[in-house]
Amino acid sequence: MADTTETPGLAVQSSLTGGLLDRFRRSSEFVVIPLLALIVSGILFSIFLLALGKSPVDFFALVWRGGFGTSFSWQNTLVRAAPLIFTALCVAIPARLGLVIIGGEGALVLGGFAAASIAIPMVGWAPAYLMLAVMAIAGMLAGGIWIGCVGALRHYRGVNETIASLLMFYIAVSILNFFVEGALRDPSDPNKPSTKPIGAENMIGVIPGTDVHWGLLVGVLLCGLLYLLMNRTTFGFAAQIAGGNLRAAQAQGLPVGKLMVISCAIAGACAGLAGFFEVAAIHGKANASLIAGYGFTGILVSFLARHNPLVIVPVAIFLGGIAASGGLVQRRMDLPDATVLVLQGLLFVMILVSETFYGRLPFFKSKGAA
Amino acid sequence: MGDDAGLMTVLLAMFAGAIRVSTPFLFVSLGEMLTEKSGRINLGLEGTLVFGAMSAYAISYHTGSPWLGVLVAGICGSGFGALHGYLCKLPKVNDIAIGIAMMLFGTGLAFFFGKPYIQPSAPRLPSISFGAWSDHPGIRQALEINPLFLLGIALAIFLWWALKNTRYGLIIRTTGDSAPAALALGINVNTVRLLSTMVGGFFAGIGGSFLSLYYPGSWTEGLSSGQGLMAVALVIFARWNPIYCFWAALLFGAAGALGPALQSIGISRGYHFFNAAPYILTLFIMIVSTSPRRSLKGAPGELSITK
Numbered sequence: 087m088a089d090t091t092e093t094p095g096l097a098v099q100s101s102l103t104g105g106l107l108d109r110f111r112r113s114s115e116f117v118v119i120p121l122l123a124l125i126v127s128g129i130l131f132s133i134f135l136l137a138l139g140k141s142p143v144d145f146f147a148l149v150w151r152g153g154f155g156t157s158f159s160w161q162n163t164l165v166r167a168a169p170l171i172f173t174a175l176c177v178a179i180p181a182r183l184g185l186v187i188i189g190g191e192g193a194l195v196l197g198g199f200a201a202a203s204i205a206i207p208m209v210g211w212a213p214a215y216l217m218l219a220v221m222a223i224a225g226m227l228a229g230g231i232w233i234g235c236v237g238a239l240r241h242y243r244g245v246n247e248t249i250a251s252l253l254m255f256y257i258a259v260s261i262l263n264f265f266v267e268g269a270l271r272d273p274s275d276p277n278k279p280s281t282k283p284i285g286a287e288n289m290i291g292v293i294p295g296t297d298v299h300w301g302l303l304v305g306v307l308l309c310g311l312l313y314l315l316m317n318r319t320t321f322g323f324a325a326q327i328a329g330g331n332l333r334a335a336q337a338q339g340l341p342v343g344k345l346m347v348i349s350c351a352i353a354g355a356c357a358g359l360a361g362f363f364e365v366a367a368i369h370g371k372a373n374a375s376l377i378a379g380y381g382f383t384g385i386l387v388s389f390l391a392r393h394n395p396l397v398i399v400p401v402a403i404f405l406g407g408i409a410a411s412g413g414l415v416q417r418r419m420d421l422p423d424a425t426v427l428v429l430q431g432l433l434f435v436m437i438l439v440s441e442t443f444y445g446r447l448p449f450f451k452s453k454g455a456a
Numbered sequence: 457m458g459d460d461a462g463l464m465t466v467l468l469a470m471f472a473g474a475i476r477v478s479t480p481f482l483f484v485s486l487g488e489m490l491t492e493k494s495g496r497i498n499l500g501l502e503g504t505l506v507f508g509a510m511s512a513y514a515i516s517y518h519t520g521s522p523w524l525g526v527l528v529a530g531i532c533g534s535g536f537g538a539l540h541g542y543l544c545k546l547p548k549v550n551d552i553a554i555g556i557a558m559m560l561f562g563t564g565l566a567f568f569f570g571k572p573y574i575q576p577s578a579p580r581l582p583s584i585s586f587g588a589w590s591d592h593p594g595i596r597q598a599l600e601i602n603p604l605f606l607l608g609i610a611l612a613i614f615l616w617w618a619l620k621n622t623r624y625g626l627i628i629r630t631t632g633d634s635a636p637a638a639l640a641l642g643i644n645v646n647t648v649r650l651l652s653t654m655v656g657g658f659f660a661g662i663g664g665s666f667l668s669l670y671y672p673g674s675w676t677e678g679l680s681s682g683q684g685l686m687a688v689a690l691v692i693f694a695r696w697n698p699i700y701c702f703w704a705a706l707l708f709g710a711a712g713a714l715g716p717a718l719q720s721i722g723i724s725r726g727y728h729f730f731n732a733a734p735y736i737l738t739l740f741i742m743i744v745s746t747s748p749r750r751s752l753k754g755a756p757g758e759l760s761i762t763k
Binding site: 246260421423 | 499503543546547548549550552553554556557558560561562563564565566567568570571682685686688689692728729731732735736738739742743746747
């Protein structure tokens with residue numbers, strides 16, 4: 087237990103004085119521990135499958151084939167990864183400030199709804215690029231204001247952000263349902279209550295040569311941009327300080343409230359953008375299909391990536407691949423589609439448990455600090 | 457005259473709805489309340505609830521005894537609680553995040569094992585008729601009350617009494633208010649929290665069994681409409697008081713029944729907002745009653761969500 091009492095100050099000192107190898111050892115901790123957690127959950131899941139009389143080798147081979155084996159499965163994977171990137175950012179950015187936002191799904195739903203409804207009066211006369219730009223801005227604004235409110239409530243009223251964002255998810259869903267089944271319902275669609283379609287000619291196309299829409303590329307760029315913002319700017323540095331020690335940040339005169347509200351608004355805008363892409367590239371209108379759980383899987387993605395925007399991209403692709411392989415696993419192995427959920431849940435639990443090992447495994451200690 | 461009849465229908469439907477829908481809320485919120493009283497939050501009760509619903513239905517189907525199903529649901533729930541409690545005591549592990557993960561895990565397991573039980577029909581829990589005195593079919597129907605509802609009321613009163621007056625109640629409250637104080641008294645904080653989470657999970661499992669074995673009364677994947685998550689809000693709303701939990705559960709149940717009731721008499725506009733009423737209400741209460749400088753009145757001092 088003496089290991090855990092090591093102070094950060096000492097660690098910094100030793101990494102400065104220690105050799106290159108030593109520094110490599112410390113930073114490798116952030117790669118090795120999550121990988122170990124992945125492997126352990128793989129083993130536990132294999133035991134789970136064996137206990138049911140199924141072959142884990144078959145399972146992982148099918149996940150590989152269904153998610154990453156062919157160009158078709160890659161495209162399926164990437165289409166699922168795109169919204170996950172955005173919703174994971176919605177968790178990762180506030181997490182720098184120590185906030186746990188779990189209502190990204192609400193911002194996604196509202197973003198999609200705002201994008202679809204602002205497009206309705208524009209159908210017919212506006213060129214596609216103008217319409218898409220307005221839609222994207224509307225989606226980002228809706229999501230940004232929604233989660234920004236969560237940040238403001240947290241700072242100015244002390245309302246817990248986790249619970250508030252969760253409650254606001256339900257409120258967002260009822261706002262969507264209210265309009266979609268009421269004032270904005272498309273009367274020509276008798277099946278599923280939806281807004282009027284934005285029109286096929288206004289939909290976002292795919293990246294040439296693929297079936298993947300542009301949202302993926304935007305998501306990747308956004309991850310890079312937000313990485314720079316959070317790691318290379320004064321804003322990001324201030325946010326990090328506020329996340330590490332709120333009192334110290336306040337004592338330094340940092341505008342903690344502003345940081346919180348802006349970070350949350352950026353996060354919400356990301357999730358709103360996910361909603362925009364779901365509408366503009368997949369559904370073509372807003373309806374209950376927007377509530378597909380991307381916001382909740384995004385939480386898992388962000389935690390797996392340790393809230394690092396750059397790592398979010400591969401993790402989102404990884405989880406998108408697992409989700410994409412669900413159908414194949416279901417057909418070939420006669421396993422229910424929830425198998426993927428079990429694996430995701432197990433992964434999530436293990437990755438959180440692995441947090442406990444940081445700074446406690448002797449291998450990663452530099453000799454100076456140990 | 458017609459308005460009166462309409463109002464009567466709505467009130468009766470809300471009353472019936474409150475009794476019918478509130479039971480899972482009541483059990484889950486009592487479980488969550490107990491866990492939070494010991495200073496830890498379990499956001500994973502949604503998973504526990506869904507798994508409880510599935511296991512109760514499966515057991516009832518195989519054995520023909522719904523009550524055995526209720527018991528097994530409770531035991532499964534305390535299993536999830538034990539896992540949550542054990543993992544949270546590891547250093548640097550965040551109880552809120554673990555809760556979200558356990559929610560995903562529990563729901564996943566429930567859907568996984570529940571696939572074969574979507575079609576078959578299992579024996580349901582019986583209800584007790586309290587409405588024999590009335591000629592009104594609506595009132596009679598409203599007073600078909602499930603024993604679990606009565607059990608829930610008894611449990612709420614018992615917990616209220618026990619937390620206040622017993623040694624164990626004092627231990628739980630001390631642990632929840634100040635871990636250092638509990639340590640000084642020689643209380644093992646982790647064990648108390650583990651046990652509280654287990655018992656809380658037991659209640660949540662029972663709440664789930666009500667969903668599949670009484671109302672709506674079958675096992676489907678869309679069975680829970682987030683009751684387990686709402687319970688977290690409900691406990692805050694009820695200020696960690698078991699008796700208030702009961703009233704809050706009734707209120708949430710009635711609010712949920714308001715939309716369909718209004719629809720039945722022809723008012724269909726805006727009922728989505730009535731469905732959202734519990735959430736709006738809880739958010740509103742959190743906004744007006746908290747402040748950045750002090751925590752909520754009645755909140756356990758160790759609780760991460762109110763700090």
